[in-house]
Amino acid sequence: MEPVRTCVGCRARASRSDLLRVVAVDSSLVLDERKAMPGRGAWVHPSNECVDAAVRRRAFVRALRVSGQLDTQTLTQTFTKRLNGYGNKVNGSK
């Protein structure tokens, strides 16, 4: 069985492969594409809802134990790009 993690956005439990791993690098939230970066990781569903909820509730800050400001903008941008690029080619733009 796959290890189970809790999504910091909706607090639901899901298997590791259903979630994305996020780490803090130099006070910025970064998507850990290969789920292999060192340090603490926060897990979140690949959905705007969960990412937004986690950012709003500062769940990333708590999960990653970051002190002070955390730049969440980079992550939300990465997510927006990523989610838009996934099987969402309906609008015809390459």
Ligand SMILES: [Zn+2]
């Ligand atoms: Zn979630």
